Amino acid sequence: MSDTYGIAELAREFDVTTRTIRFYEDKGLLAPLRKGQRRVYASRDRVRLRLIMRGKRLGFSLDEIRQLIDLYDVDPSEVTQLRHFLDKIHEHKEILIGQQKDIAETLAEMERIEAQCSSLLSEKQKKRQTAN
Amino acid sequence: MSDTYGIAELAREFDVTTRTIRFYEDKGLLAPLRKGQRRVYASRDRVRLRLIMRGKRLGFSLDEIRQLIDLYDVDPSEVTQLRHFLDKIHEHKEILIGQQKDIAETLAEMERIEAQCSSLLSEKQKKRQTAN
DNA sequence: CGCCCTCTTTACGTTTACGTCAACGTCAGG
DNA sequence: CCTGACGTTGACGTAAACGTAAAGAGGGCG
Incomplete structure (x- = not known):
């Protein structure tokens, strides 16, 4: 290394x-x-x-990312900074949790459409078979 | 309405x-x-x-979003389109699952730091108490 | 009718996140 | 010593996602 x-x-x-x-x-x-x-x-x-x-x-x-990774380097000596830091963390956690929700919803929809579409496809395949 | x-x-x-x-x-x-x-x-x-x-x-x-919401309007008459459609869905699902993973990792780190930081804070509070 | 308010198109400005040269330094190998 | 690979600092270009300002259309109402 x-x-x-x-x-x-x-x-x-x-x-x-x-x-x-x-x-x-x-x-x-x-x-x-x-x-x-x-x-x-x-x-x-x-x-x-x-x-x-x-x-x-x-x-x-990039600006948000900078603020975030700077959090990893915070000096934990000052109490005020620690509080502010915890606020920032909490704030960002909220956003991430919101994203989790968005993703879950989207994935659910995708899978619904996917299933619907798959069954439609296999149905068409059957028709082809019987047409032979 | x-x-x-x-x-x-x-x-x-x-x-x-x-x-x-x-x-x-x-x-x-x-x-x-x-x-x-x-x-x-x-x-x-x-x-x-x-x-x-x-x-x-x-x-x-916006370009990716357009492609995605267009998926909701696909005409399910042509098999080739259906296949292509399923591919697109699958592709996007992969991305979303990747994002889920990213979020989970980030949240885990945040909570680790948060906990570490909270205990540090309460420790400082104690010192203040005893200093009185 | 005149005025106000909302909506319209047109067009140029701005920020973010880089790409793309240009012109030059440096260091190892032949 | 020369070349070639890799690295450096500007400086300008560009695509995406809007902001903003200008100038006009149309409709309701006092």
């Missing part, structure tokens, strides 16, 4: 372009070390990138 | 602007009747709008 990664390496692994990774850095989502001019990514950065991709799959904006 | 709606009416109900609704029409997501120049939306259009909003909450592009 090398524990550090080049930009191209990460790009391959997550199937994005290097441009994309640099863009995320511009937006404050990543902050790799530098070896001279070159970016050197630690496993911590890789985790963040994984979180970013997951956030994107769930339809969150 | 009036069974028909004006554009502003729908805009209020779904908390979007009329511009947005017209935009969806431009993109082929809606096709209301016209009374003279004015748009008249039937309950069918309202259902479609609801589907659009749900799709957006799940992070799908």
Whole structure:
């Protein structure tokens, strides 16, 4: 385990372009070390990138994603921050639970239509059989 | 039940602007009747709008959403279309199931952090108590 | 009739999330 | 030393999803 990664390496692994990774850095989502001019990514950065991709799959904006993964780095020394942090977590949980509901509904509909459609298809197949 | 709606009416109900609704029409997501120049939306259009909003909450592009809600209007006469239709459904189900997984993982993490953070907070509260 | 209000089209502006050069640095291998 | 692969910083381009402003149509009502 090398524990550090080049930009191209990460790009391959997550199937994005290097441009994309640099863009995320511009937006404050990543902050790799530098070896001279070159970016050197630690496993911590890789985790963040994984979180970013997951956030994107769930339809969150890069800005929202940044706020979220920043939560993982909150310093738990100040009580006020802790409260605010818990609020943020709760807020996001609400959204996720809403999405769960949306997905469940959609899946239910899909399966209803699917079943209806399958039976229609097998019916047509039968007709073909008897037509022979 | 009036069974028909004006554009502003729908805009209020779904908390979007009329511009947005017209935009969806431009993109082929809606096709209301016209009374003279004015748009008249039937309950069918309202259902479609609801589907659009749900799709957006799940992070799908308008293009993907259009493909999906068009599925609800497929003519089940041609077998080839039926097969293709079932493929589309299956494809989308895969995505939704992937999202379910993403959400479950994220929720799990959130709750882990939340718990950790809550205990930290109550600990601090105790210190305050004893400090009095 | 005149005014107001809603709706219409047209068109240009904006933000997000990158793509696409261009021009240059750097380092290993032949 | 030269090449080629990989990396760097700008800078400009672009597609999606609307926002916004302009200018006009049409209808109800005092």
